[in-house]
Amino acid sequence: MTAKARVIRGRILSFTDYPAAGGSSAHCVIDDGAVVVAGGLIEAVGEARDILARAPRGAVVDDHAGCIVTAGFIDAHVHYPQTQVIGSYGAQLLDWLHNYTFVEEQKFADPAHCARIAEFFLDELTRCGATTAMVYCTVHPQSVDAFFAAAEKRGARMIAGKVMMDRNAPEALMDTSQRGYDESKALIERWSNRGRLGYAITPRFAVTSTQGQLEAAGALAREYPQCYVQTHADENKAEIARVATLFPEARSYIDVYARAGLTGPRSVFGHCIHLQDGEVAELAASRSVAAFCPTSNLFLGSGLVEQARLARGGVRIALATDVGGGTSYSMLRTAAEGYKVLQLNGQSWPALQAFYRMTLGNARALGLDDRIGSIEAGKEADLVVLDPRATPALAHRMETAGGDLEVELFALITMGDDRAVRQTYVAGAPRKG
Numbered sequence: 001m002t003a004k005a006r007v008i009r010g011r012i013l014s015f016t017d018y019p020a021a022g023g024s025s026a027h028c029v030i031d032d033g034a035v036v037v038a039g040g041l042i043e044a045v046g047e048a049r050d051i052l053a054r055a056p057r058g059a060v061v062d063d064h065a066g067c068i069v070t071a072g073f074i075d076a077h078v079h080y081p082q083t084q085v086i087g088s089y090g091a092q093l094l095d096w097l098h099n100y101t102f103v104e105e106q107k108f109a110d111p112a113h114c115a116r117i118a119e120f121f122l123d124e125l126t127r128c129g130a131t132t133a134m135v136y137c138t139v140h141p142q143s144v145d146a147f148f149a150a151a152e153k154r155g156a157r158m159i160a161g162k163v164m165m166d167r168n169a170p171e172a173l174m175d176t177s178q179r180g181y182d183e184s185k186a187l188i189e190r191w192s193n194r195g196r197l198g199y200a201i202t203p204r205f206a207v208t209s210t211q212g213q214l215e216a217a218g219a220l221a222r223e224y225p226q227c228y229v230q231t232h233a234d235e236n237k238a239e240i241a242r243v244a245t246l247f248p249e250a251r252s253y254i255d256v257y258a259r260a261g262l263t264g265p266r267s268v269f270g271h272c273i274h275l276q277d278g279e280v281a282e283l284a285a286s287r288s289v290a291a292f293c294p295t296s297n298l299f300l301g302s303g304l305v306e307q308a309r310l311a312r313g314g315v316r317i318a319l320a321t322d323v324g325g326g327t328s329y330s331m332l333r334t335a336a337e338g339y340k341v342l343q344l345n346g347q348s349w350p351a352l353q354a355f356y357r358m359t360l361g362n363a364r365a366l367g368l369d370d371r372i373g374s375i376e377a378g379k380e381a382d383l384v385v386l387d388p389r390a391t392p393a394l395a396h397r398m399e400t401a402g403g404d405l406e407v408e409l410f411a412l413i414t415m416g417d418d419r420a421v422r423q424t425y426v427a428g429a430p431r432k433g
């Protein structure tokens with residue numbers, strides 16, 4: 001064990017695979033466990049008595065008795081420029097964009113504003129236990145520079161990209177096919193795979209990009225196969241009708257992206273609510289990822305994702321907040337609303353499956369499961385410590401939980417938020433508060 005080791009003690013929960021209902025082989029629990037972290041990585045995990053017996057004199061021990069230690073949460077779709085329009089009243093998607101988002105995003109021409117909001121956003125993610133996110137910036141390259149600079153300073157694993165828009169948006173928020181390509185390329189050269197940072201090629205959605213711009217984004221994806229692609233699809237019925245008008249030759253909304261070379265295993269499509277059967281098949285065949293954003297889908301009245309249909313169709317699924325259309329930075333709150341969306345579709349969602357999705361499941365969706373998403377030696381030390389008794393109401397509820405892990409996890413989802421996060425470790429360093 002190296003000199004600067006830290007020992008994090010608590011009830012360890014980690015996944016090795018998707019926890020099918022009723023099964024127990026896909027996750028491991030150590031009731032009195034400990035994780036050794038050093039140099040940003042997990043060095044060891046095991047029973048606390050064994051780990052502590054081997055700990056060198058002077059090692060820092062963080063004792064989180066009674067708390068659950070899991071891999072840090074991963075948010076697969078979120079907009080950092082929307083922190084000051086979250087909770088804006090009374091609009092569905094297209095009006096919400098024009099009335100609130102497109103006004104707000106113009107402020108990101110100012111690098112000082114970008115820097116201030118990036119810091120706030122990353123602080124808030126940390127307070128909520130999220131250690132990795134796939135993030136939309138604005139059309140301004142400086143919004144991407146500010147975000148990555150702030151993430152790099154914290155040592156956080158983050159993915160982000162410059163929004164590309166060349167039509168149906170305010171003049172101040174538009175690039176062109178060529179400029180969007182050139183600016184994205186320069187940002188990729190500057191930031192992609194630098195330390196813990198990854199780049200996502202980010203055409204906002206088909207309504208605000210011409211065919212030429214989508215093709216330019218597809219060209220970037222071919223040139224830089226290490227990059228991700230992120231965009232929106234099939235969120236709202238008026239949006240879908242608009243896309244059909246703008247791209248009359250396409251068979252479907254997803255087909256618009258497929259024709260431009262934007263589907264694939266590193267492509268994450270936000271929402272995917274109103275999918276035709278052919279779109280489900282296209283997403284599955286291309287191994288693209290659908291990002292389920294329940295708080296946003298409810299808040300904007302967009303619709304109910306049919307998770308069981310997507311899963312049956314073989315579509316890879318991620319879970320995401322979609323702040324600021326989404327209403328909470330907390331993946332716990334997001335899972336709670338996800339549960340309710342599934343209930344409205346006559347489905348259920350065991351707590352272990354929801355926790356899998358927030359950790360290893362989302363890491364797999366982003367192709368990062370060799371680095372993050374579970375608590376194993378050699379992985380990066382991004383962890384969250386959850387206190388199932390963090391509030392009076394939670395503590396009261398725990399009186400009848402009998403120490404049952406699944407009861408605790410489901411109560412944390414149903415009633416928890418940033419208050420339930422006792423500590424967040426980013427690359428082994430405590431970061432909350």
Ligand SMILES: [Zn+2]
Pocket residue numbers: 077078079232270322325
């Ligand atoms: Zn979004």
